[in-house]
Amino acid sequence: MGTWQDLFAAKIADMHLTEPWTLQEDDSLQVHVLKPGWKEFVQRRALGRFRCSQCFHEWSSAKAHILFHMHRHRGQGMVLMRAFRQACRRCPDPQLEEPEFSKETMERLLHNLVLKILKYFYHLPIQPANLLEVVVDAPVAGPHDSTRCEGCQLGICSEPRLAPVVDAREPSMDADKARIHRTLKSRGVSPYATRTHHPSPTNSNFPWKRCCCISSFLLCVLAVLLFVLLYFIQI
Numbered sequence: 001m002g003t004w005q006d007l008f009a010a011k012i013a014d015m016h017l018t019e020p021w022t023l024q025e026d027d028s029l030q031v032h033v034l035k036p037g038w039k040e041f042v043q044r045r046a047l048g049r050f051r052c053s054q055c056f057h058e059w060s061s062a063k064a065h066i067l068f069h070m071h072r073h074r075g076q077g078m079v080l081m082r083a084f085r086q087a088c089r090r091c092p093d094p095q096l097e098e099p100e101f102s103k104e105t106m107e108r109l110l111h112n113l114v115l116k117i118l119k120y121f122y123h124l125p126i127q128p129a130n131l132l133e134v135v136v137d138a139p140v141a142g143p144h145d146s147t148r149c150e151g152c153q154l155g156i157c158s159e160p161r162l163a164p165v166v167d168a169r170e171p172s173m174d175a176d177k178a179r180i181h182r183t184l185k186s187r188g189v190s191p192y193a194t195r196t197h198h199p200s201p202t203n204s205n206f207p208w209k210r211c212c213c214i215s216s217f218l219l220c221v222l223a224v225l226l227f228v229l230l231y232f233i234q235i
């Protein structure tokens with residue numbers, strides 16, 4: 001949990017949140033079962049890696065889900081998290097294994113969590129488009145095995161629209177991409193455009209000048225040659 005807590009603390013500091021917030025793992029958390037004053041955020045469909053503790057088989061899943069319950073009281077915040085587990089499909093009697101996430105996925109996931117905290121407890125206007133995609137492009141082999149997925153057993157995988165993240169997933173990425181694209185375009189176009197405008201006149205003018213010089217020089221040479229020829233013919 002060290003890394004989760006370190007990254008969470010860094011994200012809190014990044015967002016200029018001065019109140020203390022803590023993050024703890026809690027395997028007893030239940031979806032939609034909240035004490036009064038607590039808020040829920042389910043980060044669904046993150047890309048997680050699993051490893052069987054019996055046969056050491058490893059697999060990736062784009063259906064790793066994490067449940068967060070958060071609460072703020074007297075200037076202090078607390079987040080409880082539970083990552084849903086999956087079981088190995090090669091073993092006859094497998095254990096449920098905890099997912100592991102890349103640092104990038106963890107950062108994106110915690111970024112979304114902190115945005116939710118800012119929205120729920122500090123009333124900042126957070127749009128669904130601000131949330132980041134947590135499934136990074138990566139090949140995930142094989143179909144999803146519902147019988148070996150804790151999320152499926154608890155109804156998280158099958159729930160089509162539990163968290164707004166899912167609604168926002170495609171648009172947010174598209175919006176981000178579009179925004180980045182627009183920014184790059186606005187920055188890139190003006191110097192590019194001036195550069196394309198400048199070479200064309202210089203390119204068209206320059207050969208003309210050179211051509212004039214060369215042709216006048218050749219004419220002079222021809223005139224001199226003609227003059228010399230005529231001079232000798234006359235003699």
Ligand SMILES: [Zn+2]
Nearest residue numbers: 052055088091
């Ligand atoms: Zn196994």
Ligand SMILES: [Zn+2]
Nearest residue numbers: 149151152157
């Ligand atoms: Zn599932």
